[in-house]
Amino acid sequence: MGQITLKQVTKRFGNVEVIPSLDLEIGDGEFTVFVGPSGCGKSTLLRLIAGLEDITSGQILIDGQDATSVPPAKRGLAMVFQSYALYPHMSVRKNIAFPLRMAKLDKAEQDRRVEQAAAVLNLTDYLDRRPGQLSGGQRQRVAIGRAIVREPSAFLFDEPLSNLDAALRVGMRLEISELHERLKTTMIYVTHDQVEAMTMADKIVVLRAGNIEQVGSPLELYKNPRNQFVAGFIGSPKMNFIEGEEAAKHGAHTIGIRPEHISVSETEGLWSGVVSVSEHLGSDTFFHVHNTGLADSITVRADGEVGFRHGDRIHMTPRDDVIHKFDANGLRLS
Numbered sequence: 001m002g003q004i005t006l007k008q009v010t011k012r013f014g015n016v017e018v019i020p021s022l023d024l025e026i027g028d029g030e031f032t033v034f035v036g037p038s039g040c041g042k043s044t045l046l047r048l049i050a051g052l053e054d055i056t057s058g059q060i061l062i063d064g065q066d067a068t069s070v071p072p073a074k075r076g077l078a079m080v081f082q083s084y085a086l087y088p089h090m091s092v093r094k095n096i097a098f099p100l101r102m103a104k105l106d107k108a109e110q111d112r113r114v115e116q117a118a119a120v121l122n123l124t125d126y127l128d129r130r131p132g133q134l135s136g137g138q139r140q141r142v143a144i145g146r147a148i149v150r151e152p153s154a155f156l157f158d159e160p161l162s163n164l165d166a167a168l169r170v171g172m173r174l175e176i177s178e179l180h181e182r183l184k185t186t187m188i189y190v191t192h193d194q195v196e197a198m199t200m201a202d203k204i205v206v207l208r209a210g211n212i213e214q215v216g217s218p219l220e221l222y223k224n225p226r227n228q229f230v231a232g233f234i235g236s237p238k239m240n241f242i243e244g245e246e247a248a249k250h251g252a253h254t255i256g257i258r259p260e261h262i263s264v265s266e267t268e269g270l271w272s273g274v275v276s277v278s279e280h281l282g283s284d285t286f287f288h289v290h291n292t293g294l295a296d297s298i299t300v301r302a303d304g305e306v307g308f309r310h311g312d313r314i315h316m317t318p319r320d321d322v323i324h325k326f327d328a329n330g331l332r333l334s
Contacts, residue, residue, distance in 0.1 A: 002063070002154040002186030003028045004049060009058035011041075011048060011210075018044055019210040021058070026154075026188060026203075028063075031180050033189045035197040036207035036233070042190045043158055045207070049188065050079050050156050063153060078147035079156040082163060084139045086131040092118075093127040096145040113149040120182060121145050121175075137168045141175070154186035161196070173200060195236055198222070206230050228330035231256050237286055237299045239324070246294055252325035252333055259286065259301035261319045264308070269315030273298060275308050289314060 004026040011019035019041050026032050034042035047053040049060060051072035060068050067075050086095050093114055100110045118124045121141045131139055140160060147155055157176070161169045177200050180187050191197055197204050198218045206213045206221065206229075214226040218234075225231035231239050239256045247255045263269070264287070273292035278285055287300040287308055300316060308314050325333040 002026075002152075003061075004154060004186065004188070005059075005061040005064075006049070007059040007061070009048060009060065010056045011044060011053065012056045017210070019048070022210070022212060024205065024212065024215070026186060029184050029186055031177075031187045031189065031200060031202045032205060033191060033197040033201035033203070034205050034207060035191055035194055036213075038192060039209075040207040041210035042192075042207050044210075046079075046156050046158055046188060046190050050077055051075050052079075076153040077156055078150045078152035078154075079158065080140075080143050080147050080160050082159045084131070084143045084163075086139060086142055088131050091128050091130055092123060092134070092142050092145075095131065095142055096123075096127075096149055099146060099150050110149075113151070114145075117145040117148040120148065120179065135168075136164050137172055140164065140172055144176070144179070148183075152185070154188060157187065157189040159190055159192070161191075169196075176200065194234055198234065198236075204234075206233060224332075225324065226332055228254060228256065228326045228332075231324055231326070231332075237301060240295060240298050242294045244294075247325075250323060250325055253328040254326040254330070256324035256326065257318045258322065259299040261322045262298070262300045263317050263319075264300055264302050264306060265315045265317070267315060269317040271298070271316045271318075272313060273316070275310055275312045275314060278309055280304065287314065289316065292316075 006022060006024040008021045008023060009019060010021050034045060036042050048055050055068060059066060062075060096114050096117055097110045100113060118127055121144060123141055123145060126134060126138060161172050164172060173196060189200060201218055203215060204218055204221055205215050208229055214221060214230045221230060221234045225234060235258055237259045239258050241254050241256050243254050247253060271292055271294060273289035275287050276290045277288040283304045285302050285304050285306050287302060289298045289300060292298050327333055
């Protein structure tokens with residue numbers, strides 16, 4: 001079991017309110033991602049759930065039981081940090097077993113859980129090595145293994161991939177997703193990287209200044225963002241926003257159109273501009289187009305075969321059925 005409920009939870013540091021009153025329901029077995037820009041309160045919120053920070057007011061329930069005043073070690077949760085925090089003088093086996101030794105489990109049970117976790121994480125062949133003999137990805141798996149052996153009701157991940165290079169991040173992203181599929185345990189994952197959020201989550205919680213802006217599946221947030229902030233944060237490259245006369249034609253203060261929803265042509269289109277930068281990524285090419293008379297820059301995502309270069313004039317046509325409309329307050333218009 002791993003249902004977590006936050007009821008009117010607030011957090012203040014002195015006179016500064018970093019988490020205004022907040023309600024949230026995380027279902028048993030869900031993979032929930034907290035995402036938002038730096039300073040939005042996502043790590044603070046995770047620490048409140050873990051019990052590493054005291055809430056100022058409100059209630060935290062774990063499987064229906066009030067855990068607001070329960071010490072971190074007794075909440076049945078396991079946290080994986082950005083820092084691996086491994087003991088360099090201990091073997092992988094001893095690092096993974098450390099919380100079990102602290103809990104004074106018998107040796108046979110320790111060995112069973114360590115072997116089981118190592119098998120799940122493909123670490124069986126590395127159990128007698130020390131952390132210094134492992135790659136960054138392997139060390140992160142050891143840190144996850146140390147959490148797994150506790151058999152928690154939920155895993156809490158605080159930006160666990162930030163220290164890895166790009167290739168390892170992608171690999172570990174897949175491994176954590178596969179781990180969730182195998183264990184079926186509730187996972188709460190904090191990241192500032194919306195690509196991680198989109199690819200891993202069952203449910204995304206978008207935060208800004210401690211407030212929940214929207215909660216939903218990745219596809220819900222992509223297709224139906226509640227406001228301009230969510231629309232601009234979810235999606236890569238980010239959504240284009242246009243104000244003025246072009247927006248007024250659609251009965252809006254601002255319209256948004258995703259780069260992948262704009263077609264390009266050498267000869268004709270609704271808008272036109274000059275390519276300032278083209279980023280060729282193989283399967284895709286991103287064009288950053290200036291001098292459109294619409295916005296400082298329009299980003300277009302096109303097929304990798306499209307070959308416009310710096311200085312080329314191109315013509316662009318947005319898909320009318322996927323234009324997002326927002327009012328002067330940045331709220332979505334139906």
